[in-house]
Amino acid sequence: MLKPAGIILIAVLLWAGCTTEPYRTANKPVPPNWPATNEVQKLQLPPLPRPVPSVVKTNPPPAVHPTNAIHPAPVITWAPLNRWAADHKIGAPHLLSGLPVATYAIGSTNGVMVLEIGSREAIWNGIEINLGFEPQLIDNQVFLHVLDLQRNLEPLLCDPPLRFRTNRVIVIDPGHGGPNTGARSVLDGRFEKEFTLDWGKRLAPLLETNGWQVILTRTDDVYVANSDRAVFADAHHADLFISLHFNSSGPDERAHGLETYCLTPTGMSSTLVRGYNDFWSENFFNNAFDAENLQLAVRLHAAVLRATAMEDRGVARARFMEVLRGQKCPAILIEGGYLSNPHEAKMIESPEFRQKLAEAIAGALK
Numbered sequence: 381m382l383k384p385a386g387i388i389l390i391a392v393l394l395w396a397g398c399t400t401e402p403y404r405t406a407n408k409p410v411p412p413n414w415p416a417t418n419e420v421q422k423l424q425l426p427p428l429p430r431p432v433p434s435v436v437k438t439n440p441p442p443a444v445h446p447t448n449a450i451h452p453a454p455v456i457t458w459a460p461l462n463r464w465a466a467d468h469k470i471g472a473p474h475l476l477s478g479l480p481v482a483t484y485a486i487g488s489t490n491g492v493m494v495l496e497i498g499s500r501e502a503i504w505n506g507i508e509i510n511l512g513f514e515p516q517l518i519d520n521q522v523f524l525h526v527l528d529l530q531r532n533l534e535p536l537l538c539d540p541p542l543r544f545r546t547n548r549v550i551v552i553d554p555g556h557g558g559p560n561t562g563a564r565s566v567l568d569g570r571f572e573k574e575f576t577l578d579w580g581k582r583l584a585p586l587l588e589t590n591g592w593q594v595i596l597t598r599t600d601d602v603y604v605a606n607s608d609r610a611v612f613a614d615a616h617h618a619d620l621f622i623s624l625h626f627n628s629s630g631p632d633e634r635a636h637g638l639e640t641y642c643l644t645p646t647g648m649s650s651t652l653v654r655g656y657n658d659f660w661s662e663n664f665f666n667n668a669f670d671a672e673n674l675q676l677a678v679r680l681h682a683a684v685l686r687a688t689a690m691e692d693r694g695v696a697r698a699r700f701m702e703v704l705r706g707q708k709c710p711a712i713l714i715e716g717g718y719l720s721n722p723h724e725a726k727m728i729e730s731p732e733f734r735q736k737l738a739e740a741i742a743g744a745l746k
């Protein structure tokens with residue numbers, strides 16, 4: 381079931397995240413203009429268009445006039461979920477629960493998606509994902525934004541699962557390095573950059589055993605600019621890119637769990653903006669891989685959750701992550717727990733846990 385909204389809000393309030401940008405450091409207080417709450421994020425959103433069924437059902441008027449060019453066809457933004465399901469030859473959505481809010485399930489041979497009316501949080505095969513728009517209920521029919529249908533439901537419910545041939549190139553990106561230390565362990569001040577590098581070095585041989593050509597963006601404690609990590613992957617003709625990080629919400633120690641990020645599809649709002657101007661119309665190289673990004677994120681996120689029993693903080697979307705935006709292959713960023721949480725910091729500092737993280741990812745990419 382969906383998590384109570386209160387828990388989600390608290391989680392968002394606690395979230396300060398691990399840095400993928402050189403300017404963030406652990407234990408650094410949140411600047412006053414930092415969008416640390418849901419409320420600020422919501423204030424940045426343009427008004428949600430009301431679904432208009434008549435627009436969805438009506439074809440554009442026939443061209444009858446040379447000046448038709450100044451009367452473009454209506455933009456279809458919302459569609460009834462049951463009609464989309466029928467078009468894609470999968471079963472109709474069914475009501476799971478009417479109270480306190482209506483939740484619906486829709487399934488295919490790939491799995492089951494649970495949607496909550498009025499909430500961007502959805503559950504795919506038991507893990508949390510984030511929609512771009514809140515599902516609407518109109519005349520007892522579920523309407524979804526067409527971008528959610530195309531970019532979230534279709535890749536998961538309809539597309540064949542990602543398959544990998546052997547000898548493909550995977551670039552593993554241990555986050556931070558050199559003066560860009562990343563987050564600090566609340567236990568003893570050790571840096572995120574040390575743990576991401578160790579995680580990457582553990583992961584590389586496991587992937588090689590599975591037939592991947594593995595290249596690390598760094599193998600030592602050196603600074604690599606985030607933008608250069610995308611250039612690096614492109615130069616090595618990467619087929620997949622995975623950035624490894626650990627999280628922090630310091631000085632608050634409560635936040636914990638696993639988060640996985642991929643680039644926000646064009647036209648949607650991000651789950652996390654962290655001070656970045658989240659322009660919906662922006663289209664980056666990596667948006668060509670929206671479907672694969674989500675499939676990859678969901679697959680690795682689920683595998684790490686299974687292996688570690690960490691709290692599921694969801695698969696989320698962000699535009700500010702430079703390591704993802706310029707990638708010319710499917711790319712994700714994993715935050716493998718919170719160094720600001722004493723329990724998780726202890727885990728992250730343990731080599732056995734980092735080995736478990738590595739094995740989970742390698743196992744998911746067999």
Ligand SMILES: [Zn+2]
Nearest residue numbers: 398399555625
């Ligand atoms: Zn980081």
